[in-house]
Structures are given as C-alpha cells and as structure tokens.
Amino acid sequence: METQRKTRIQVENEERILDAALEVFSERGFRGATIDQIADQAGMSKPNLLYYFRRKKDMYEALIARLLDTWLEPLRELDGEGDPLSELQSYIRRKLEMSRDFPRESRLFANEILQGAPHIRPLLETELKPLVDDKAEVIRGWMKQGLINAVDPRHLIFSIWSTTQHYADFDIQVRVILGPDRGADGRFEDAARYLEALFLDGLRPAVAGNPLPRVQSL
Amino acid sequence: METQRKTRIQVENEERILDAALEVFSERGFRGATIDQIADQAGMSKPNLLYYFRRKKDMYEALIARLLDTWLEPLRELDGEGDPLSELQSYIRRKLEMSRDFPRESRLFANEILQGAPHIRPLLETELKPLVDDKAEVIRGWMKQGLINAVDPRHLIFSIWSTTQHYADFDIQVRVILGPDRGADGRFEDAARYLEALFLDGLRPAVAGNPLPRVQSL
DNA sequence: CGAATTCTTGACTGTTTGATAAAACTCTAA
DNA sequence: TTAGAGTTTTATCAAACAGTCAAGAATTCG
Secondary structure (H helix, E strand, O other), rough: OOOOOOHHHHHHHHHHHHHHHHHHHHHHHHHHHOOOHHHHHOOHHHHHHHHOOHHHHHHHHHHHHHHHHHHHHHHOOOOOOOOHHHHHHHHHHHHHHHHHHHHHHHHHHHHHHHOOOOOOOHHHHHHHHHHHHHHHHHHHHHHHHHOOOOOHHHHHHHHHHHHHHHHHHHHHHHHHHHHOOHHHHHHHHHHHHHHHHHHHHHOEEEOOHHHHHHOOOO | OOOOOOHHHHHHHHHHHHHHHHHHHHHHHHHOHHHHHHHHHHHOOOOHHHHHHHOHHHHHHHHHHHHHHHHHHHHHHOOOOHHHHHHHHHHHHHHHHHHHHOOHHHHHHHHHHOOOOOOHHHHHHHHHHHHHHHHHHHHHHHHOOOOOOOOOOOHHHHHHHHHHHHHHHHHHHHHHHHHOOOOHHHHHHHHHHHHHHHHHHHHEEEOOOOOOEEOOOO
C-alpha cells in the first residue's frame, strides 16, 4: 500500500486546522473545546474540517504527538561534557524561551497532564522517563565530581520545568501581579535574571565581609 | 428579609455536593465536568443535586470563592518580624503541605488560571495582588538589610508557588519519573529536602577547601 | 399526631455538540 | 478540454447535556 501523497490544499488546510486546534485546545482543554470553535478559528465549516480530521480526538492526538518531541528538545541538548553550571543555565534559558515563544504548547501540555495524561501517558513512559533517567545520571555525575551541589537531580529537573513553564501556564496571574509596567519581553528578562540567581546561589547570602566566596563558572 | 437558616440535611448535602464537585471539576475543568458526573460522585440524583445548586456555575463559584482564601493563607502567615530564611523555608514547607493535602484544590486553581481565570479574575486583583504587594515589600526589606540575597521578590514568590504546586498539578508526570519506589509521603519528603537546598544555597558549590562559608540560619 | 415544610425522584424539554450523507463544486493532469 | 480525483457545503442525525416540573416521600415542629 503506497503512502498517500498529500495535495497542496491538504497540506495547507491541515496546518491551518492544527494551528486553530492548538489555539482552542490550549485554552479550554480537550473536553472544553468544541469542533465548531476550532472550525471557526480556522475559518472553515465544521464538515469541511471533519473532512481532514474525522474525529476531534484525531486533531488532539496529532498535536500531542508533535508536542512532546519539541517539548523535550531543550533537555536533550543538555551536554554531559559541558560545564555543569553553564549547561544548566542554558537549559533554564531554553525552557524559558519556550514558555515565551510557545505558550499555547505549554498550556496544552499542562492541561493534558493536569487531567491525568489520558492521551499521553504511554509516551511519558517510553519517551520522557528514559530521557530524564539518562540526564539525571549525567547530573549525578557532575555532583559526584563536586562541580555542583548534591541534590536529587530529578527534583532539580522538576523545579526547572515548573518555574519556567509557570510563566506560560499562569500567565494571567503573573500579569495581574507584575502589572503592565514592563511588557512581555521585560517580564521574561526579569524572570531569566531571577532564575539564574536562584538556581546558582539561592537566597542565603555569602558571609558578610567575605563576598561571594564561590567557584566562578566559566 | 431574614437569612434562611439551613437545615441539617441542607448542610450535609451541600457539603457532599461540593466535595464531589471539587473531585470532578479538578479533574476535568469546568466545561469538561458534567452535572451527572458530580451527582454520581455525590451519590444522589441530578434533580436532587440541582435542588441545592440550581446551576452548574453555582457549584463552581462556591468552590472558587472558598478556595482562594485557603490558598493564600500560607503567604499571609509570612512574618516580617521573623528570621528571613526560616520564614521563607516555613512558607515553602506550608505550600508543599498544601499540595500534598489538598491536591484537588491545587488542580482546580491551576485549571482556572490556565483557562484565563474567567471566574476568579476580579478576586486576583482585589485579594491576591494586594497581599503579594505587601509581602513583596516585606521581603524587599530583608534584602535591603542584607539578610537574604537581592532578587525580585515577586519572581521569588512565583518560583515558590510553581515548584510546590508542581507536585500536585503534575502529579502523574512526577509519578512516572520517580517510579513507585517511594510512596507519596516519600516523594514529598524528598521534595521538601530538595527545595530547601535549592532556595537556600542553589547549585553552585562553595569554594573547595572552604566548605559552606555561609551564614548559618537559626 | 398531623399539617406544613423540606427533600427526592422519574419523566421530560430544549440546546449543544460530535459526526455523517450526499450533492455540488473545484482543481489537476493526461 | 475534460474525466476523475479532491474539496466544500447543505441538510441532517443521534447522543450528551443543562436544566425544569410536578408529584410523591420524608422530615420537622407545634
């Protein structure tokens, strides 16, 4: 059986639909979204949309499938050969950039996990877990060499995920608290600065009169 | 007009319904939840449930109203007169305990914020923001005295919220990654230990041969 | 007790929503 | 240019769902 070649129109419309679906699903979750809303957002009729994706579920699963890969890319880039502190700093920066540039994807993922990962659970076991296990081992290696403080690397990863994704997922709350002073870019710059300080040095100040007696990361 | 006194049955049933509603709303969000599911969970017929809460929205709003108060309680307890590091540590511990003991409430809140806070937005402005502004000022005071490292206190609060709530909201993901080795209690103990280390000292190790040149917090 | 009040239920209504059928229209390649 | 494949629309359906109603059952209280 030959793989169906896609027509120009097919490629265009599937893209348009998935973009609209991402918009709606990320805002309202799977069950909260309606096909009408997605069709509306995509600027086409409902039956027309269903010509490309026969079921609501198909759209959602197409989105989820491409999502996890993108989502894990920053962690994949974490390099065991690099300098630990700057590697982790880069990872935090990349995750924060994803929250800034792909907030809809972040919310879609959050929605899915929040509801018990009904569609993505198998992928978590087969894709997410092995990757995290692998990178946790890398980080553990750094700790054994005394290059970074010894903590549970998996919880470290959780804290990087949660703090960075917070700016996409809880955006409304963040905006209410920070006010309109600084635009979105300013918020993310401030967040990057803060997270760097937190993850590197924490809150406990260096001994007075002995400022920053820390190893300098290159 | 006299305030209706509530009968025994009324008090009991409203409690039962709200508990069931919390269960269902926190798992599926407002639109994803159905009255049938809630009635089922509460062990009563749908018309009976609707006798107590005439609309689905009424249940949701009753839950949201009582939620924010509980949710902000730990932050209210942050004491400007206390020792900064141990105050913040206690705050983190209290928030983590809330994630452990009230995961449904955490998820309900996350769902609401994720969807743009359609029901709770006004309360965020009138309750959440002033409290955060107030406590941010307290934390800023500590920083000016050099008792903790200087960072943006609002982002500090965001990171405490996100890291602690992560264990309730992303519970499934956390469980997949940590495996079944340690039970729920173990997970939260590990999380508490990790977060203390992160927020106090970060990842950058003390200079070799000069172990932990830090102010000791009492 | 017994009447008034409160509570519960089965049967029902109108609407929203996911999905289909088939006809009409458009595009493309020989 | 035109046959056939690919695309869009109109009309429609069945299930799911929020909410109603009226009548019967249970509870309360004088």
